[in-house]
Amino acid sequence: MYAERVSRLTGAVAWTSTPSGSGPGRVLPDGCMDLLWYDGRLLVAGPDTRAHVTEGAQGPWAGVRLYPGTAPALLGVPADALRDRRVDLTDLWPVTRVRRLAARVHAAPDPVTGLEEAALSRAAETEPPDPLLRRIVAALDAGRPVAATADALGIGARALHRRSLAAFGYGPKTLARVLRLQRALALARQGTPLAETAARTGFADQAHLARDVRDLTGLPPGELLRGGRALSDRP
Structure with a gap:
């Protein structure tokens, strides 16, 4: 439980x-x-x-x-x-x-x-985290491309990558991919069809969504959604 x-x-x-x-x-x-x-x-x-x-x-x-x-x-x-x-x-x-x-x-x-x-x-x-980090998360979670995020923040792609490694553990492209996965799973768990989920969360198509889900979770979307037991998912 x-x-x-x-x-x-x-x-x-x-x-x-x-x-x-x-x-x-x-x-x-x-x-x-x-x-x-x-x-x-x-x-x-x-x-x-x-x-x-x-x-x-x-x-x-x-x-x-x-x-x-x-x-x-x-x-x-x-x-x-x-x-x-x-x-x-x-x-x-x-x-x-x-x-x-x-x-x-x-x-x-x-x-x-x-x-x-x-x-x-x-x-x-401790000192509070750099407020810029929340802006990075918000931009990537909204589906903004990495290059556009760097430009909007005025820090450059290399600086964004360095900050992301230290703050999030991986580069902004991987963080964007992980956040997109979570957005897609949230929609799918609400009953949204996978094709529509893919379109609404920035995947090229349903096949792209299925590949990413399998790569990041180890299970195909259907099996994962039926109950591959997840101990912790982002709320």
Whole structure:
């Protein structure tokens, strides 16, 4: 069972998951990074370029999904260093600091609340992310081409690529592709036919949509929409 709510941390989502069934879980790429709590451990999920398939970790899980581009400032690590990875927080921070944070999560009414409070506390200690990053996400999520986004922001294509690697974990073309996938899945889950979904979300045609879905998620659209178990999708 998966449940989520809007977090008190700007742009973030607080979630819990206790998978049902014994099959593998599938976490779809969404441009985000997560602070995780599982079996008494604090972990970080980096930005995914493909679906992350989970095996055997039945939960319960708790997490705070951070808005694209905001995690590096909180963690002190560029996003591309964590691309397609799940790491213990002790790999990034001193052990004593992580122990204090884990004790704080233990003492909270529930793990997700403890994680959220920890993220809020850390955000208060750090400089806020560059506002330009939200503008990058907004432009790409609206389907604006990468070159047009760079021109509109006045930063140049190379500068946009460098900023995107550090903030999102991959270049703007990959981020645009991931965001387009999420827009398409949201429409399809509402019952929109795949051909219409493809046209409305910027794909050349339904075949293009099907190739991208299979490449990014590991499943064809029909199977994914019927229930290839996704532990976390962008809301």
